[in-house]
Structures are given as structure tokens and as C-alpha cells.
Amino acid sequence: MTSQEQEPWQWDEATWRGHVERVRAGRSLAPKSWPGGARAAVALSFDNDHETIPLRDGEVRPGKLSQGEYGARVGTPRILRLLARYGVPATFFIPAVSALLHPEEIRTCLDGGHEIGMHGWIHERNMLLSPEQERDLALRAVDTLERLGGVRPVGIRTPSWDFSDHTLPISLELGLDYDSSLMADDEPYEILADGRPTGLVEIPVEWVRDDAVYFPMDRYTALRPYTSPRQVLAIWRDEFDAAYAEGGLFQLTMHPHVIGHRSRMAVLAELLDHMAARSGVWFATHAEISSYVRQESGLPRRVAAWTDAPSPNQ
Numbered sequence: 181m182t183s184q185e186q187e188p189w190q191w192d193e194a195t196w197r198g199h200v201e202r203v204r205a206g207r208s209l210a211p212k213s214w215p216g217g218a219r220a221a222v223a224l225s226f227d228n229d230h231e232t233i234p235l236r237d238g239e240v241r242p243g244k245l246s247q248g249e250y251g252a253r254v255g256t257p258r259i260l261r262l263l264a265r266y267g268v269p270a271t272f273f274i275p276a277v278s279a280l281l282h283p284e285e286i287r288t289c290l291d292g293g294h295e296i297g298m299h300g301w302i303h304e305r306n307m308l309l310s311p312e313q314e315r316d317l318a319l320r321a322v323d324t325l326e327r328l329g330g331v332r333p334v335g336i337r338t339p340s341w342d343f344s345d346h347t348l349p350i351s352l353e354l355g356l357d358y359d360s361s362l363m364a365d366d367e368p369y370e371i372l373a374d375g376r377p378t379g380l381v382e383i384p385v386e387w388v389r390d391d392a393v394y395f396p397m398d399r400y401t402a403l404r405p406y407t408s409p410r411q412v413l414a415i416w417r418d419e420f421d422a423a424y425a426e427g428g429l430f431q432l433t434m435h436p437h438v439i440g441h442r443s444r445m446a447v448l449a450e451l452l453d454h455m456a457a458r459s460g461v462w463f464a465t466h467a468e469i470s471s472y473v474r475q476e477s478g479l480p481r482r483v484a485a486w487t488d489a490p491s492p493n494q
């Protein structure tokens with residue numbers, strides 16, 4: 181009987197240890213200090229999923245698609261105006277299909293001094309794909325973003341943070357600087373593959389710092405908003421305050437079609453007020469954070485051929 185056919189309680193130590201070690205947190209890359217002597221760092225991100233969430237599920241009703249369209253039509257411009265008012269840079273992770281549907285968006289974000297990162301082709305579920313399919317979509321996605329924006333992305337956030345067994349080798353083959361899909365720390369760390377250092381920086385995320393946990397609503401499923409915008413503000417403010425007290429990183433994930441509504445933008449504006457009022461806060465893109473912690477920790481960058489990279493089936 182192979183380990184695949186066994187129940188987890190029947191696995192030997194090599195099996196359960198192997199699963200855990202496949203992709204794991206290595207050394208912390210938390211710097212001793214942030215640039216300019218800043219006390220804490222803030223990395224805001226927006227995942228511009230727009231219509232790709234329903235499209236990914238084969239959901240093509242105009243009504244459902246319009247909910248995503250709001251993100252590009254209203255959400256992103258509103259977010260860009262708010263960020264400009266505070267002079268704060270952010271990272272926009274954009275599925276290639278979103279970018280093709282709204283080609284002006286990448287340029288507008290870049291012109292505002294923001295970063296563009298990878299976020300899949302059509303917000304696909306990586307765990308459902310073959311390695312070859314996931315790789316093909318990733319290669320097409322990065323080329324599409326580069327063609328539309330004129331800048332090749334250096335970071336990836338997997339759609340829905342769905343990090344498959346094959347995501348890491350693909351990111352290494354693409355020569356990316358960082359991933360932002362894993363959750364093993366509050367602070368940046370180096371990703372290990374089967375216990376070996378990969379040179380890839382992780383800028384960790386968490387559902388607690390994601391607007392999609394608190395706000396979305398779907399008429400025909402049980403999905404309902406269960407936290408008021410003001411309660412969400414309290415959670416995120418506490419997250420920031422603790423990061424500030426520890427001299428660490430506060431990373432936040434939002435979506436233009438979610439946070440971009442008026443009552444929720446008020447929350448983001450208050451949060452920015454709160455953070456900007458503190459002295460010594462470094463607002464940076466994910467790429468800037470990654471580049472800084474890599475430099476401070478002397479982390480070498482590695483590029484691995486797809487076939488040389490660690491495979492879960494070895």
C-alpha cells in the first residue's frame with residue numbers, strides 16, 4: 181500500500197515529515213531596522229481579480245460579472261486617488277485576464293508609482309492543474325503583464341493563495357524575487373524546499389488581514405458579510421499597532437471590488453490616517469520590502485531550471 185492510499189494516521193514518520201518539509205519557512209528575514217531608521221514597515225496590496233473570480237468558475241451571468249467589473253470601473257480609480265492623497269505606494273497583483281480586460285489599469289497603477297505583481301492567468305485553482313498547465317499559465321501571465329505594462333513582474337501571489345506542489349519550481353524558473361501567498365510568519369522569511377534554501381523571499385499573508393474574509397456576499401450560497409466595516413478597522417488597526425510595537429511588518433491584502441465601496445473605503449482612509457500619524461513608518465511595495473530584506477540579510481538569488489527544481493514526487 182502506498183502512502184497515497186494510507187490514512188494519515190497510518191503514515192510513517194518519513195511520510196508526514198516529508199509533506200511538511202516540502203515547502204516550509206526557513207530563516208527569518210526580519211531586518212534589524214527598516215530604511216531611514218523607520219520603526220515599522222507597511223505593505224499594502226490589492227488583488228485586481230475583477231471578473232476573473234466568476235469566470236474562473238465558469239460563471240458567466242452578466243449580473244455576477246458586473247460585481248467584478250465594479251472593481252476596475254470604480255474600485256481601482258478610487259483606491260489610486262486615496263493612495264495618491266497619502267503618497268503611499270502599493271502592490272497590485274493582477275490576473276492576466278483582468279489586465280487584458282482592462283488594459284489601461286496597469287499603466288495607471290505604474291504611473292502612480294505602484295508595483296504590478298503576478299496573480300495567475302484567470303485566477304485558476306492551481307491545485308486542480310497539472311504541473312505543465314500551471315507552468316504554461318504562469319509563463320503566459322508574466323509575459324502578458326510585461327507586454328501591457330512594460331515592466332516584468334518580480335513577485336507572485338497565487339490566486340486564492342492556492343500554492344500547489346509545483347508553484348515553487350515555477351517561481352524559481354521565472355527568476356522571481358518573492359512570493360506572497362504563504363502564512364508561516366508575520367515577518368518575511370526565506371522559503372525552503374525539502375529542507376533546502378531556495379533564495380526566494382516570502383512576504384507572508386494571512387486571512388485576518390484580507391478584506392475578502394469579512395465583506396463578500398452571495399445570494400444563493402451561505403456566504404454573507406459577518407463583520408461590520410468598523411469592526412474590520414479595529415482588527416487591522418490592532419494588527420498594525422502590534423507590528424509597530426514589535427518593529428515589524430504590517431501586510432494587508434484587499435480587492436478593488438470588495439474594499440472599493442464607499443463605506444469600506446472610509447475604513448481604509450481611517451487606517452491610513454492612523455498609520456500615517458505614527459512616526460517612522462516605511463510604506464513600501466512588496467518588491468521594495470523583498471529587495472530590502474534580501475540585501476540586509478545577504479540572501480543570494482537563485483534561478484532554477486523547472487526540471488532541476490525540487491519535485492514533491494521525488
Ligand SMILES: [Zn+2]
Pocket residue numbers: 227228229299303339340
Ligand atoms: Zn485574487
